[in-house]
Amino acid sequence: MAILPRGADLNIANGIREFAIATPGATAVIDGARTQTYAELDDRSNRVANVLLAAGLQPGDHVGFLSGNRLEYCEVAAGIAKAGMVMIPLNPKSPAPEIDFIFDHSDARALILDDSLAAGATAAIESNEPTIVLSIGGNEAGAGYEAALEGARGTDPRIRVEETDPFAIAYTSGTTGNPKGVVISHRSRTLTFYATALEWGLGPGRRTIAVAPMYHGAGFAFAYAAVHTGGTVSMLRAFSPDGLLAKIERDRPHTVFLVPTHAVLVRSLGEDTIRSFDVSALEVIYFNAAPLPQSLKEWVHGMFPHVGLHELYGSTEAAIVTNLRPADIMRKERCVGPAWFMTEVRVVDDDGNRIRPGEIGELFSRSPYLMNGYYKNPEATVESTTEDGFFSAGDLAMVDDENYHYIVDRKKDLIISGGANIYPRDVEEVLVRHPSVQDVAVIGLPSEKWGEQVTAVVVTRGDQPLPVDQLDELCRSQLARYKVPRRYETVDVLPRNAGMKVLKRDLRERFSS
Numbered sequence: 001m002a003i004l005p006r007g008a009d010l011n012i013a014n015g016i017r018e019f020a021i022a023t024p025g026a027t028a029v030i031d032g033a034r035t036q037t038y039a040e041l042d043d044r045s046n047r048v049a050n051v052l053l054a055a056g057l058q059p060g061d062h063v064g065f066l067s068g069n070r071l072e073y074c075e076v077a078a079g080i081a082k083a084g085m086v087m088i089p090l091n092p093k094s095p096a097p098e099i100d101f102i103f104d105h106s107d108a109r110a111l112i113l114d115d116s117l118a119a120g121a122t123a124a125i126e127s128n129e130p131t132i133v134l135s136i137g138g139n140e141a142g143a144g145y146e147a148a149l150e151g152a153r154g155t156d157p158r159i160r161v162e163e164t165d166p167f168a169i170a171y172t173s174g175t176t177g178n179p180k181g182v183v184i185s186h187r188s189r190t191l192t193f194y195a196t197a198l199e200w201g202l203g204p205g206r207r208t209i210a211v212a213p214m215y216h217g218a219g220f221a222f223a224y225a226a227v228h229t230g231g232t233v234s235m236l237r238a239f240s241p242d243g244l245l246a247k248i249e250r251d252r253p254h255t256v257f258l259v260p261t262h263a264v265l266v267r268s269l270g271e272d273t274i275r276s277f278d279v280s281a282l283e284v285i286y287f288n289a290a291p292l293p294q295s296l297k298e299w300v301h302g303m304f305p306h307v308g309l310h311e312l313y314g315s316t317e318a319a320i321v322t323n324l325r326p327a328d329i330m331r332k333e334r335c336v337g338p339a340w341f342m343t344e345v346r347v348v349d350d351d352g353n354r355i356r357p358g359e360i361g362e363l364f365s366r367s368p369y370l371m372n373g374y375y376k377n378p379e380a381t382v383e384s385t386t387e388d389g390f391f392s393a394g395d396l397a398m399v400d401d402e403n404y405h406y407i408v409d410r411k412k413d414l415i416i417s418g419g420a421n422i423y424p425r426d427v428e429e430v431l432v433r434h435p436s437v438q439d440v441a442v443i444g445l446p447s448e449k450w451g452e453q454v455t456a457v458v459v460t461r462g463d464q465p466l467p468v469d470q471l472d473e474l475c476r477s478q479l480a481r482y483k484v485p486r487r488y489e490t491v492d493v494l495p496r497n498a499g500m501k502v503l504k505r506d507l508r509e510r511f512s513s
Helices: 014-022 038-054 072-082 096-105 115-128 145-150 186-200 217-228 241-251 260-267 271-275 294-303 378-384 424-431 468-478 504-512
Strands: 027-031 034-037 062-066 086-090 108-114 132-136 166-171 181-185 207-210 232-235 255-258 284-287 308-315 319-324 344-348 361-366 395-399 405-410 415-417 420-422 437-447 451-460 487-490
Touching: 014 038, 014 217, 027 038, 027 217, 034 038, 038 072, 038 132, 038 145, 062 072, 062 096, 062 115, 072 086, 072 166, 072 217, 086 096, 096 108, 096 115, 108 115, 115 132, 132 145, 166 186, 166 217, 181 186, 186 217, 186 319, 207 217, 207 241, 217 232, 217 255, 241 260, 255 260, 260 294, 260 437, 294 308, 344 395, 405 424, 415 437, 415 451, 420 424, 424 437, 424 451, 424 468, 437 504, 451 504
Parallel strands: 027 232, 062 086, 062 108, 086 166, 108 132, 207 232, 207 255, 255 284, 284 308, 451 487
Antiparallel strands: 027 034, 166 181, 308 319, 344 361, 361 395, 395 405, 415 420, 437 451
8 A cells, every 4th residue: 555645734833843944043032131042942842851851741731821921921832732731721810729720620640830920829839730740940849940941852752642632722711601621732732833823924024012911822922933933022021002113113013913901901091192102113913802892993093003903703612713904994884804815704593593694692713723622621512613613613794795794792692681682892982982991891680671681891090980870871862772871880901701701690690789
């Protein structure tokens, strides 16, 4: 029998391997005053892999990684992949019980962490007794990371894994329930990296910034895409609006991924302050993770007229699903665009029938980026996936006659008041236009008379009092009467998960009493 040739499997470590040969001296990562070339990134990720293997771990084992954005993030992720193991990214802002739960549920056998975060991992270490713990920047927990790498071999172990095998299990923070482990394959994320580079111009000589946290699916995908395709990524360790603008001025990125909250905070600086920074190198901003209010989109477009804006829709489970490109950004209001590369999208009613333009249904997608399933949770996988392989994150959408998509709201956030369906985003889009409103979330709270009453939870600008009468008048002028909030509450900040989605469940629990 003839032996047929087989190409190399897709692997998230391969880009670093390739550019360590092609452009070894090119800068891969910038972290403050520290820089790392591709040769150094390749060598150090080899050492990470060999440290894990020498500790007795086997290919396929799970390795927890607890860190914010820093230079070591790319080398640890690549090193785990080179060892044929699976990364379990942990949120450094999670409380210790949640870190313990994820570490245990994921069956992690090792932990690499930022030493400054060691206190949050104490319970996970004590209860799970990992085979090895490596601590970056200190020795509060486990062995010193640098000393371990210094004593390890710098040769690539070249452990082969199938491209459909997982490179990570990313736990959702959950807006509606407990965290679920999303099993993401090498194939899924590698294709995402290349499509990202094609869409937003990453590649050799091109620069971006890791603004969103890399422990989150989108934050990792859009930052690591740079080192997978020969570009440079700068690490923003902690977000502040002026810190972001200073980073853009200093490191001169061509592209940057933001969530809408980042833009809200930049806007709060005022136009004079914003214009004092040189952001002329920036060519593209792409928004994802939460709906971009139309008024905020218009502000960004006016504030940065030289920058091409994109608004995406996607999820950790499905990666990018749709993309509204610059040519349509002002033509299509509240729109997230047509289907992205290699992606099929369908919007259906409760019976699974495709809806007509202008109707509302549940959005499903199918693509090579789709997750392998939820870890140790086949029931949740079945509930969210059709027999022919389409996945739904539970979002309601409309489609127009050009096959552009409009996210209406999350299915579980729908408010039913007096028998009428109310989509919170309709109300939020109106309220956020008031100059006193910095951020807002609309939720349904129990009502004996109506079933649920529309409630607006508002973050005001500065120390301004809540102008209830003005907000009420604004809503009545633009919304049907049954959609107008019957109750207003104020908070200092809206609770959000790692993907910057508002945790409306927390708000409902807080204000239901």
